[in-house]
Amino acid sequence: MIEEKGIFSGGEFCGHASCPGCGEKIILRHILDVLGRKTIIVCPAGCAAVTDGIFPHSISPVPFMHTPFDAVASCAAGVRAGLEMSGRSEVTVMVWAGDGATFDIGMGALSAIAERNENILYICYDNEAYMNTGIQRSSATPFGSWTTTTPRGRLKSEPKKDINFILASHKIPYIATASPAFIDDLREKVNKAKEITGLRFLHVLSPCPPGWKSDPKDSITLARLAVECNVFPLFEIENGERIRLSYRSQSLPVTEYLDMQGRFRYLSEEETETIQSRTDEYYKTLNSLHESEQPLRMTMRKE
Amino acid sequence: MSKFIVFKSLDDMPDIAVSKARMDWNKTGSWRSSTPRREDKTPPCNFNCPAGEDIRGYLDLLKHGKIKEAFELILQTNPMPLVCGRVCYHPCQSQCNRENFDAAIDIRLMEKFMGEWGLEDYTPPGLPSPGSKKAAVIGAGPSGLSAAYYLRREGVNVTLFDENEHPGGILYYGIPSYRLPNDLLKPELDRILQGIAFRSRKRFGRDFGIGELEKYDAVFLGTGAHKSKVMRINGEDLPGVKSGLDFLKKVNSGEKVFLDGKDVIVIGGGNTACDVARTAYRLGGNVSMMYRRTVAEMPAFAEEIEQLKSEPIKLEFLVAPSRIEKTGDGKLKNLYIRMKLGEPDESGRSRPVPVPGSEFEVMADIVFTAIGEDPDLSFFDSAGKSSGDFDFASVDKRLRDKLFVGGDILPNPRTVPHAVGSGRLAAEKILAFFDGEKIEQPKSIAVVAGPDDINLRYFVKVNLDKRRKNLYGGDGVIGEAQAIEEANRCFSCGVCYSCNNCYNFCPDMAVIKSSNGYQINLDYCKGCGICANECPCGSLRMDEAG
Ligand SMILES: Cc1cc2nc3c(=O)[nH]c(=O)nc-3n(C[C@H](O)[C@H](O)[C@H](O)COP(=O)(O)OP(=O)(O)OC[C@H]3O[C@@H](n4cnc5c(N)ncnc54)[C@H](O)[C@@H]3O)c2cc1C
Ligand code: SF4
Ligand code: SF4
Ligand code: SF4
Numbered sequence: 061m062i063e064e065k066g067i068f069s070g071g072e073f074c075g076h077a078s079c080p081g082c083g084e085k086i087i088l089r090h091i092l093d094v095l096g097r098k099t100i101i102v103c104p105a106g107c108a109a110v111t112d113g114i115f116p117h118s119i120s121p122v123p124f125m126h127t128p129f130d131a132v133a134s135c136a137a138g139v140r141a142g143l144e145m146s147g148r149s150e151v152t153v154m155v156w157a158g159d160g161a162t163f164d165i166g167m168g169a170l171s172a173i174a175e176r177n178e179n180i181l182y183i184c185y186d187n188e189a190y191m192n193t194g195i196q197r198s199s200a201t202p203f204g205s206w207t208t209t210t211p212r213g214r215l216k217s218e219p220k221k222d223i224n225f226i227l228a229s230h231k232i233p234y235i236a237t238a239s240p241a242f243i244d245d246l247r248e249k250v251n252k253a254k255e256i257t258g259l260r261f262l263h264v265l266s267p268c269p270p271g272w273k274s275d276p277k278d279s280i281t282l283a284r285l286a287v288e289c290n291v292f293p294l295f296e297i298e299n300g301e302r303i304r305l306s307y308r309s310q311s312l313p314v315t316e317y318l319d320m321q322g323r324f325r326y327l328s329e330e331e332t333e334t335i336q337s338r339t340d341e342y343y344k345t346l347n348s349l350h351e352s353e354q355p356l357r358m359t360m361r362k363e
Numbered sequence: 364m365s366k367f368i369v370f371k372s373l374d375d376m377p378d379i380a381v382s383k384a385r386m387d388w389n390k391t392g393s394w395r396s397s398t399p400r401r402e403d404k405t406p407p408c409n410f411n412c413p414a415g416e417d418i419r420g421y422l423d424l425l426k427h428g429k430i431k432e433a434f435e436l437i438l439q440t441n442p443m444p445l446v447c448g449r450v451c452y453h454p455c456q457s458q459c460n461r462e463n464f465d466a467a468i469d470i471r472l473m474e475k476f477m478g479e480w481g482l483e484d485y486t487p488p489g490l491p492s493p494g495s496k497k498a499a500v501i502g503a504g505p506s507g508l509s510a511a512y513y514l515r516r517e518g519v520n521v522t523l524f525d526e527n528e529h530p531g532g533i534l535y536y537g538i539p540s541y542r543l544p545n546d547l548l549k550p551e552l553d554r555i556l557q558g559i560a561f562r563s564r565k566r567f568g569r570d571f572g573i574g575e576l577e578k579y580d581a582v583f584l585g586t587g588a589h590k591s592k593v594m595r596i597n598g599e600d601l602p603g604v605k606s607g608l609d610f611l612k613k614v615n616s617g618e619k620v621f622l623d624g625k626d627v628i629v630i631g632g633g634n635t636a637c638d639v640a641r642t643a644y645r646l647g648g649n650v651s652m653m654y655r656r657t658v659a660e661m662p663a664f665a666e667e668i669e670q671l672k673s674e675p676i677k678l679e680f681l682v683a684p685s686r687i688e689k690t691g692d693g694k695l696k697n698l699y700i701r702m703k704l705g706e707p708d709e710s711g712r713s714r715p716v717p718v719p720g721s722e723f724e725v726m727a728d729i730v731f732t733a734i735g736e737d738p739d740l741s742f743f744d745s746a747g748k749s750s751g752d753f754d755f756a757s758v759d760k761r762l763r764d765k766l767f768v769g770g771d772i773l774p775n776p777r778t779v780p781h782a783v784g785s786g787r788l789a790a791e792k793i794l795a796f797f798d799g800e801k802i803e804q805p806k807s808i809a810v811v812a813g814p815d816d817i818n819l820r821y822f823v824k825v826n827l828d829k830r831r832k833n834l835y836g837g838d839g840v841i842g843e844a845q846a847i848e849e850a851n852r853c854f855s856c857g858v859c860y861s862c863n864n865c866y867n868f869c870p871d872m873a874v875i876k877s878s879n880g881y882q883i884n885l886d887y888c889k890g891c892g893i894c895a896n897e898c899p900c901g902s903l904r905m906d907e908a909g
Contacts, residue, residue, distance in 0.1 A: 071364065071887070073872040075386030080394065080891035085870040116368055117389075118382035126380075243867050269891075277892030277905070280868045284820060 076119045077111040081276025083266035083283060084108055084185045086240045088156065091183060094250040097122055099152045100139055104132035104166060106158035107192045107268075108185065132157050133169035137178045152254060155182040159200035160190045163221050174230035177258045183250075184261070187268035188220070195271045202291075203338070204331045206273075206323045215326055219338065224297065227261050228356065231300035234260040238294065240267075241284035245294060245306055265292045273322020285317040290343040291335075301355035305346060314339055364388070387887075391871060395890030399865075399883050402904045404812040404857030408455035408470060413780040414441040415787070418455055418470055423860055425473070425850040430843065434481050437474070441783050442512040443505065445478025445551045446534055449543050451780050452664040460814045460856050465824045468853050469834060476846045482550050490558040493520035496797050499579040500524070501567045504532020505779045506585035506770025509786025510793075512555045514583075517794055521559045522579070526566035530556065532587055534779070536612040537635070539642045545615070568742025573759050581765045581793045585786060588771040590739040594630070594732060598687030603695050607631065607639035607733030614642055622648035626726065628697060629653070630684055631733035632661040637671050639731045644676055651677040651725070653684065655702050655715045683715065685722065687730060697725045738772045767793055812857025816901025821862075825852065859902040865894035 078085045084107055092099065101124045103109050109126055112118050127135040132155055140153045162170060162184040173180060189207045190196040197207040199221040210216040224235050234256050238246040246264065253260040265286055267279040274282060286292035287309055294306040314336050318324040327335070349356060365384035370376045377383070408418040417436055424433035437444045448471055459467035496519050500511040503525035515521045529535045530552050535545060565571060567586070576582050591606040593599065607629060614620055625648050629640040632654035644650045652671075654661060657680045661668055672678070679699075686698040701721035704713035743758055753768045769785035771777045788802075795802045833845055841849075865881055866874045873888035874881055883894070895903040 071387040071872070071884070072385060074884070074887040075389035075391055076871070077386075077389075077391075078870060080870075080889040081893055082870045086868055089870075089872060090867070113382060113386045115380055116370075116377070116383040117365065117386050119386045120382070124382070240868070275892070277896040279870075279891070280893055280897050281820070 072121050073119050076113065078107070079268075079270055079276070081267070081269045081279040082107075082111075083187065083240055083268060083279050084158075085111070086279070087185055087238075087246070087264050087266060090240070090243060090247055091154070091156075091250050092121060094247050095122075095152055095154065095181075095254060098150055099154055100125065100143075101154050101156050102127060102132055102136040102139055103156045104158075104161040105129040106161055107187070108156050108158065110192055129161055129165045131169060132161055132166050133173045133180075133182070136180050136182070137173050137176075140179055149179075153180050155180060157182070157184055158191075159184060159186040159188060160198045162186075163200040163223055164198050171226075171230065174227055174232050174259050174261075177230075177232060179257050179259070181253055181260045181262070184223070184263050185266040186263060187266045187271055189268075189271050191268050191271040202335075204324060204327045204335060206326055207271075212326045215331070224261070224263055224295075228297045228300040230259075232259040232261060233257070233299055235297040235300075236262050236295070236306070237292065238262060238264045239283045239287050239292060240264070241280045242287060242294060242307065249296070249306075271323070273325070274320055278320055282317065282320060285312065285320070288312045289314045289317040290339050291317055293343055293346055295346055295350070297356070302353075303346065303349040303356060305350045309343075311343070390886050391889050392873075392884075392886045395885075395888055397890045397892065397908075398885065398906045399888065399890070399892070399895050399903050400906045401859070401881070401883070401902065402810075403859060403902050404816065405809040406856035406858060407458040407460060407811050407813070408468075408856075410809055410811045411454040411458045413454070413776070413778060414447065414451075414783040416440050416455075419853065419855055419858055421477070422468065422470075422473065422850040422853040423855060425477075425847060426853070428843075428847060430477075430480055431485065434477055434485055437477055440787060441780070442509055442555045443478075443551055443779075443783065444474050444481060446505070446543065446548060447780055447783070448472070448475025448478045449547075450534075450538055452666060452778065460812065460817060460854055461852060463814060464817075464819060464822065466827060466830065469849060472834060472839065472841060473846060473849060475839070476841055478551065479840075480843075481554070482547075485554075487554060487557065490515060491518035493558070494518045496520060496581075497522070497579045498581045498583065498793060499576055500583045500585065502532060502585035502587060502770070503527070503530035503561065504585055504587050504770055504782060505534060506587075506782035506786035506789075507532070507583065508552065508555050509783040510583040510585060510767070510769060510790045511559050511786075513787050513790035514793060515558050517790075519794070519797075522562060523556070523559050524562045524565040524567060524571070526564060526569075528563050530561060530563075532585075536615045537608065537638070538615075539611065539638050539645075540615065541641075541645065542638075572742070573762050576762060579765070581767065581796060582762060583786070583789050583793065584766060584768045584772065585770040585782070586738065586740075586772060588736040588738045588777065590737045591732060592735040592737060594684060594734060596684055596686055598689075598695075599732070601687055601689055601695065603689075603693075603728065604687055604730045604732065607635055607731040608736060610731055611635070611638060611642060614646070620646055622646040622729070625649070625728040627651070628695075628725065628727040628730045629733060630730065631735070632656065632663060633733065633735060634663045634667055635736070636733035637663045637667045639733050640676050641671060641674060643729075643731065644674055648729070651679060651727075653679045653682050653699065655681065655683040656704065656712065657681060660712045681715065683717065690726075693728075695727045695730055697727055697730065699723055699725060736771075740772075765796070767796075810857075812901050816857055817854050818897065818899045818901075821864075821899035822852075822854065855900045857901050859898075860900060862899055864897045864899065865903060868893050868897050 099122045104127050136153050136155045143151050186200050189198050189201045195207045196209045201216050203219045205216050236249040238249050267282045269276040289312045296304050365387050367388045406419040421433040421436045453471045456467050456470040461467050498514050498519050498521050500507045500523045511521045511523045627643045627648035627650045629636050629652045640650050640652045681702045682699045685700045688696045690696050701718045702715035705716040708714040767789040769789045770782040775781045792802045871887050873884045875884050892905045895905045
């Protein structure tokens with residue numbers, strides 16, 4: 061009746077060391093399923109690097125190259141150059157990096173490959189903190205979140221870094237956000253990105269039960285609510301100019317999302333309201349950019 | 364399957380760090396503290412269908428445009444979807460889990476659509492040639508038709524006897540044509556009767572007896588309940604006082620009956636009474652209906668009562684006839700007494716008790732009685748009991764051991780789907796009897812899927828106005844596209860419908876798609892619970908015992 065298809069069969073992806081309910085592994089299996097075998101993964105320090113297997117074992121069905129935290133983008137550029145030199149331009153070079161490597165430690169190198177528009181598919185699984193080292197805040201951690209470095213009483217007071225618009229200002233051909241709860245949308249975006257040449261950036265929300273202090277069974281529900289509450293809207297930016305919402309959310313109150321996670325347990329009512337109003341505003345802006353169909357133009361200083 | 368690799372010496376190790384094997388030696392199932400289990404439940408629609416239809420199943424096929432397969436699935440338990448789409452009271456629909464979300468699936472309309480499709484577009488597959496086993500079916504109402512159909516499908520040589528000219532029983536002779544036109548009924552009955560020898564105008568007990576049944580290996584009796592109950596009041600034998608059911612039979616047989624301007628009284632509150640009143644009104648009568656309890660206790664189907672109320676028929680509640688007299692001008696003088704509700708009786712409804720001194724008079728030309736019917740089992744010398752369970756002990760020995768019964772003879776609710784269901788069950792019993800086995804009625808141990816089993820996040824509310832226009836805009840006649848759209852709304856309560864969620868969302872690739880559906884690979888399942896949580900229809904459950 062139903063056929064097993066894709067590149068995984070016979071337990072190829074089984075036995076990894078991710079925690080129960082890990083979002084990262086759900087996302088990765090679908091990405092690899094879409095990209096197929098002609099792919100090289102370049103992966104910096106992070107959850108993905110420690111959970112794919114114990115040396116000399118790995119769940120990865122394709123070459124999986126480990127790199128230093130800050131150097132993933134540069135290493136990927138090197139792999140790309142090597143492939144081009146040996147005439148294997150059909151191989152996809154995919155970066156698989158967490159938010160720490162992307163938003164913080166590897167930001168410089170990422171900006172560099174973006175500026176050079178290297179032919180790389182950069183995918184960030186964003187679990188919104190340094191999780192495998194013990195839940196330290198990153199610049200992707202949302203406002204009001206508890207982490208071990210933003211404990212109760214000193215919850216994170218800065219908003220999450222808006223990585224997509226930073227990359228948009230590099231005018232790269234394709235940027236998209238995605239959520240594992242919207243698996244068809246995620247797969248479509250990977251497929252679309254695969255066909256584009258140049259730097260493509262996918263930003264995928266990756267629920268993390270131990271870090272978010274949520275029930276493992278709720279990982280997908282949270283990934284869904286993040287979108288439905290507009291905390292993590294699904295959109296695409298083409299050439300750094302044209303913004304399209306990929307999904308009309310139900311605009312549910314943010315509390316539906318926040319209340320299911322222990323990391324938001326210490327929010328005051330006021331802080332919750334701040335999150336709601338910022339979320340509303342951000343979604344409104346995205347929506348008007350979507351509807352205006354006007355290219356997003358930075359105001360350039362006149363020479 | 365990869366093995367765990369241990370390097371024994373430095374020479375074993377590769378020059379650079381490179382993986383040599385997969386991780387599947389690592390049985391992460393040992394991490395688990397609770398375990399997902401497949402636990403398909405019974406959808407409430409299926410559970411409540413007296414004919415035993417797999418409603419969810421055929422809606423699922425219909426969703427995917429597999430109309431023929433959907434129709435054939437219906438035929439496995441109900442040979443007459445068109446009839447049921449029109450006259451069944453649809454207890455399936457009133458229990459639909461979607462009701463409180465936006466609106467119940469209009470199962471009745473789906474069934475009617477399927478029935479109509481079946482008449483136009485369906486060619487039944489060839490029947491097996493009749494084998495050596497012979498069965499006689501007495502009574503061609505829904506129970507007899509159903510028994511005959513399911514026996515014939517299995518290659519039994521079936522002869523169907525009925526005292527009437529046309530098959531159908533109450534469907535043909537009782538239910539009025541404005542609800543079930545005979546020209547629609549006929550083609551559906553023709554399909555059912557394929558390969559079955561139909562002997563019309565053969566009344567058991569008059570035209571043939573137990574002796575003639577000796578050549579049959581089994582006999583099904585589905586003669587229904589046609590003997591009108593008597594009121595036990597003076598004057599009920601007067602010429603103008605008639606059985607309501609006989610009146611319907613006359614009208615449905617095509618006899619001309621004129622009631623123009625006549626004052627008609629109908630006594631009773633059941634389906635028969637409603638049909639008699641509404642038919643009499645259509646023939647020009649000024650109709651009053653007299654019922655001894657209130658509208659809340661009327662045994663007629665709710666829908667029928669609604670229709671009745673929308674017609675200019677006078678309804679009198681809490682009144683009982685006490686006497687009927689003939690007056691000089693040929694009219695009937697009816698004496699009634701008012702009632703009030705007392706203690707509940709054995710049926711659970713309040714017993715009406717007369718209010719002393721409240722007698723009053725009503726004049727009429729015709730009085731139809733429709734206070735209920737009993738089975739007429741006078742063909743058995745010992746005259747089996749007329750109520751309660753069928754009394755096999757009273758049946759002649761020659762017949763007793765091979766006799767099976769169904770339909771209105773049984774103390775079931777008297778409805779078409781109950782008759783169909785009991786006919787099919789009897790056919791199954793007969794087939795088992797031929798094989799020397801016996802089927803006991805299975806005890807119901809079904810776990811019914813309730814609204815809490817549904818993950819509503821996966822369903823979108825419909826625009827009710829749009830749906831109404833779409834479904835009912837064309838006088839209840841819908842096309843394939845509308846039927847599929849409506850079927851698509853079905854939650855598939857409690858039964859996996861291959862949505863893929865568990866497979867897609869398992870972080871550990873521990874859900875496997877196999878020819879037996881979705882299975883959990885417990886070697887690797889870490890017990891996160893995502894699969895059960897994201898199953899839209901409650902077909903997976905976490906077993907906390909691990
Ligand atoms: C007026 C009326 C309206 C109804 N409306 C509905 C409705 O809308 N929906 C619903 O679900 N149910 C309705 N019902 C109930 C439903 O029709 C019956 O429950 C159902 O028809 C019972 O099926 P059956 O096969 O047991 O008997 P029947 O339909 O009564 O068929 C019995 C057959 O046996 C034949 N027969 C009887 N005695 C003999 C004999 N001695 N020899 C040979 N043949 C014999 C009769 O001629 C008849 O054809 C209605 C009933 C009535 C009376
Ligand atoms: S939603 Fe579908 S399966 Fe559930 S009760 Fe209604 S018709 Fe039956
Ligand atoms: S989603 Fe996978 S790992 Fe989690 S309980 Fe279900 S089968 Fe087990
Ligand atoms: S999640 Fe979907 S595929 Fe899995 S058991 Fe439930 S209905 Fe079936």
